[in-house]
Amino acid sequence: MFDPWAITHERGIEVIRLPLRHLSGYTDGRRIWLDQHLTATEARCTLTHELIHLARGHDQHQPPAVEDRVRADTARLLVPWAAITAHAGSQLSPWHLAHELGVTERVLADRLQHASAAEIAELRRVGS
Template sequence: MLRSLAHVMIIWNRPYPDIVAATDGRRIWIDPKLTSVERKCFLAHESIHIQRGHTGCQPPAIERQVCLEVARFLVSFEALQDVAGWSRCPIEMAEELGVTEQVLLDRLATLDGDQIQALWPPGDHIA
């Protein structure tokens, strides 16, 4: 995703004490102390803001839309289905999928009833 944004500069500094990543549309600031998984997720998040033309703080509804888009981008339904076949632990699932727990929870929030049934059919139990 970042390759398509060659004009964007990544600055390895935490943008604000209470925010680990931000963008102004031309630059992405990111906390260098984040784990590689966190960096991937936050860079994807800020990249989507840039692709949408956002240049600063966004209202909560827009932030939520971006979070859900990031989750769909980073976690395919097929990959989620594979992991759901052997785990119900969000931390374990997120680790296996290479995303943060919040991105996993956002991805689960994008699912409709049929998809949830496909992941966890009634009567299907893990021993």
């Protein structure tokens, strides 16, 4: 399982937890701020998202198309396709599947939305 906290520790990236209004997290290109009210799962997903922004050199708000690509890459990093196919046909609700995979429902939805044609074909094959 991907551990974004290990990345921040290895790279010496400062993570600041405080109450944020209307945001889960953000970065200035050097540090990451996370809302202190996030659950452990929400913090893991948000931190991963912000680490991708850092890796791409982003230091301010990004246009929707860039944000969408960051969300897709966050989901791919946090949810390996094999984890989804392992649960094919399990009848789990989206909330339960997200919980089982250690991500938020939004990250799970992003992963499914940005699945490749080959991944979708595999899921159909495994689920039938």
